[in-house]
Amino acid sequence: MYHDKRMKDIEKKIDEYRMKVKDSGDLKAESGVFDAPTLKTLYTLASKGIIKAMGGVVSTGKEADVFHALGEDERELAIKIYRITTSDFQKMQDYLIGDPRFEGIRGTKKDIVFAWTKKEHRNLERAMEVGVRVPRPVTSERNILVMEFIGKDEVPAPRLKDVRPEDPKGIYSKVAEYMRLLYQKARLVHGDLSEYNILLYEGEPIIIDMGQAVMLDHPMSSEFLARDIRNIVKYFKKMGVDCSEERLNAYIMKKD
Template identity: 40%
Template sequence: MDRKVWGKVFDKQTLMVLLRLFNKGIFDRLEGEISGGKEARVFMATNDEPLAVKLYRVEAPAFETIWKYLKGDPRYSNIGKNRRTVIELWVRKEFSNLSRMYAAGVSVPRPYAFHANVLVMGCVGGENPAPQMKHLKGVQRSEELFDELVSQVERTYQVARLVHADLSEYNVLMEDGRPVLIDVGQAVDIRHPRADEFLRRDLTNLANFFKRPESEVEALVKRVKGRETGEETGE
């Protein structure tokens, strides 16, 4: 039988991973929890600046969803269904996606390190973690903010060659009025067979939140995709 998972996150192997990252100087202190969900919990950590440490649950109930996103991505093959192996591959994928998006100039947390089921990145908002975009009301949901988000989706597609695939008001943080895209583990290469479907879903979610007519979505898709080239980025 598998060893008992302590608190669904802090199993012995996860504790060893945290110790490894600590010994490498990635962070010097792990502090309170920032957020928690079905798949992972995020904790504040410190070094020269505030960091966010994301610990994926090996026994995540959303395992099947995670596996499906990996299966269709051309960057990964022969995935199998061993839980720990799949979760660790998912963390590698999220770090890869973050790195591609950050290098492309997309507004995402800065990636720092990963190992096994743990991902370390910059903490959006610093010592006072930034709130989700879902909390914006009325006039705060401005035309300028909507256009900026579509521009971020466009840069993700055209420069990073990725589609976020889970973009909504829940996966955008507001830092000093600036949107920051988070939770990019689901992001897929634009060669993914469902990339167009995911792109339309992302843009539909944004249109709905900003109370824009869904009839605009196709025009937004064309804007985001622009003049596609045959040049693609590997991992």
């Protein structure tokens, strides 16, 4: 009975989302997120007690939408749902190639999206293990990733691009430290790091969107790292921080 009520609550929130999408005219978004298999996966997560209630949309993107939810003990969660029909599969394949964790994956759209979801889950775990502040992953199933919600009372933490940090130098130092920990300890390069995927919460930066992070033996890891460095230095220079690509690169490469 309790599970039935929980699932009805989830269905209600999904219907509300669909109405908002229809009002906006974005029918592709509606059809791309809540297909029948995705709904079934949500119900499975609800029946396991992982999701108690589902809230509104936190963010929308080309590949995925993120929703607020409640888990055990009213813990706030973020549910990231990757679209199987509209995701950029070629881009995903480029980041999956060379990752020994995902060798032998078939080239179907569904398999690529499922592998991408699992990849983001594992990357979050690797980052967290070495001390990088990222959303704590809870579980992943098919094209759905459940993780810690960064924010409070359904209000998400802002992205770095949307606020001006009170201590930009301190935030830069912390981001640089995280980039170094990812490289030296987790053996990962974020691959798309910028002010767009760093949240600022309680005065601390939190790295998000770890799906595209690659292992160091990926054939384009050096190129991705150079781009990350370029993006971070460009942003923090605008904030008045004395930094350079050469110095940040040297810091990341420096061994203990």
